[in-house]
Amino acid sequence: MTAVTQTMNTTPSAVLEGELLFNSIRDIVRDKLAPLTVKIDQGYYPTDVLRALGEAGALRQHLASQNGRGEYDLQAALKAMDIVSQQCMSTGFMMWAQDVVGWYVEMSDNEYLKQTILPKLASGEALGGTALSNPMKYLAGIEPLLVSATETEDGFILNGTLPWVSNLGPDHWFGSIFKVGGDNPRDVMALVNTSWDGMALKQLAKFCGMEGTGTYALVFKDVFVPKIHVLGDPLIPYLKKMKAGFILLQTGMATGVIESCIQLCEEVEPKLGHVNAYLDDRPDELREELEDAREAIAGLCETPFNLDPDYQRTVLEARLLGGELVLKAANSAMLHTGANGYLHDAPAQRKLREAYFVAIVTPATKHLRKEIDAMAAA
């Protein structure tokens, strides 16, 4: 296990503790999540599963202030997400959302939020989403910022609409970046609650899968955000600090789905190996690629605060690789399992839809390529 440590003490007992954590996650997956996978894909939001994962410790591994070890153990957070995503990537995705809301607070200098809300986010008692899809695209020059704010003495008044924010529900937290006008124009990020006055969640058009992810449009109408909830102001240094972690934390979804796709291919090998041999991207080749990717990601997880452009670019590339490999693996799972994978509730076709999600969710494949391209010319 690799991790950024403040004290550098990956002792045998810490490894054992890790195994206990992963075993309890496997138990939750088997007993609580597996029976719900198809329902979640169709629209059921699994509050109980997320709470159970939080209680088991799956949502605080990357939070040095909350995991009892004083280390930013992104690797453990990713492994937890990987195990869950092998069964149900919708839930893995919500773990990422939850992990990232905690990461926002952990990376801020806001002691108030660290004392009050962070422990609840880390334990799953409070839930939340990232809401940074639009701001990430804004920063990459793809979209304008959709929420604007007026500054008051002790806070900001927000207006606007953010489409497609996930892991939301009543009384959920999310990180919001908004454009402040007036005498001191700038971009600011704060932690906001969906139940605050003026906030509304709007149900959107139906997606082809992953419907149970609590995905809504967030509508802000004169929402007052107190300054005590500010996460980043000035924004850019704060975002730079947390960006690599934000992106690396997504890769657990990809590795989990790839793993399960490989298993689907392997399972039919005894029956279909003689003809599947004619397919591209065979399970042994995919396994090799997955292990290489996991190794590269583990290396990157060791230094999430490295601001060197080469490191930052490699983080984007690792995320890009996740999106490319997961599509390849899911495509392979479909071709290897054949008609059985095409059945209505078959895992292979669900994983194909999940895989597209990895490649589409912000930062999407095209977004990553644009950013990497911009870095190449710098």
Place this chain on the structure above:
Amino acid sequence: MSTPRWICKTCGWIYDESKGDPDSGLAPGTRFEDIPEDWSCPLCGVTKADFITLEEYAAQRGASSGPKNRPPRAKGQVGGEDAVVIVGSGIAGWTVAERLRARDPERAITLICADDGCVYPKPALSMAIGQGRSADDLVEKSGTDKAAELGVTLQANTRVMGIKPADKRLMTAKGNVKYGQLVLALGASQRRRVFAGEAADDILRVNDLASYRKMRERLESGAQHVTLIGAGLIGVEFAEDLHAGGHRVTLLDLGEQLLGRLAPPPVATRLLDALKPQGIDFRPGVSLAALDREGGAYRATLTDGATLATNLVISAMGLVPNIELAKKAGLMVNRGIHADPADMRSSDPHIFAVGDCAEVDGRSYFYIEPIKRQAEAVAAAICGECAPFERKPTSIRVKTPSLALNLCPPDLSVADMGHWVLERENAAACRMAFMVHGRSSGFALSGTEAASAAELYDTVCRNAMAV
């Protein structure tokens, strides 16, 4: 996965005792022999008698006519155990592809590059403005066309993230690529230094077509003031080319003269005298300290405390070979990737290094002529022939239209053993030789004297071999 499993011979559905078949009333944990005889396969409806264990099934399949080896794949695949994979589409990478193809029309060659693979003359980057050529005008051929011409599989816009020499494969952002032989033509990067100030990230480093295009875009809005950090070869060439494009230039360098150690002081002074009337403002002993935004432009704070308003800052502090990939892969590296002059092989027998990223006998070769000879050495070695890379002195024609300049700096093995001698000079020209034990081991020629470079170079080469 150790629980007993049975497979339906007809449709391949698997009965796993630990999972049971709850839809048919079989609880998880129901042993196969306890399943009632009237139970049927939930997928295809055949009976229990049509199930066998996975082990039996695998044994039957193993004895069948299924192929033991993977069938061969289509031509045009990326990489492969028999393929030469070249990483990098600069002059080094493409020249290796050309020389390989010339020797072996059949060999599978894949070229992987982070950009689009287009072919352009890199030396032109520091004279295109004066020639009135845009970034697009510099492109001689698209990567696709070049690949088609050479019968090379091109994997463009793909960065190599890692090399596993033991398994002979590369990791890229598009997945793994196998290789038989790997040629690293990774190039070099302009040295990066950390500057203070909120706009420090806006400083450009121009070393390829993409960054050059960005520079030209930034200059599109008309005459500007450009600050160049570094007055080496690239710095002085850019300074003059930018001036030719109507821009005002301030040239900073921590050293006391232009061109650093490439030229002796009298020749450097002549260049400075030629640049001054053009308004190129050279500040010796000074570099950038911080860059901040001010109005629609920048305020550059210099190390001597002076400030200047500028529209664009370009850093040209010298090239650093790109060795990170090789280093992470465990190849022997120094400043560049260690390569044997006999065949440009790295410390791994299946990996070669060529061009700006390579280091031969402690020397980097950042110029076209030696790079092409290195490419030849690699191509020959891969084809089982021998064409060693010969270490020759470097002759540089400096692209400064205001003063013709030909330089041949002494090799590092003799740099401390000799001295510059002024052989001839007049108002229009200057000829200096670097003398080691009475033999000419380098030269610096300006003005009309520059025309005698070829002849002097032959002498220097002969003397070098004699040493």
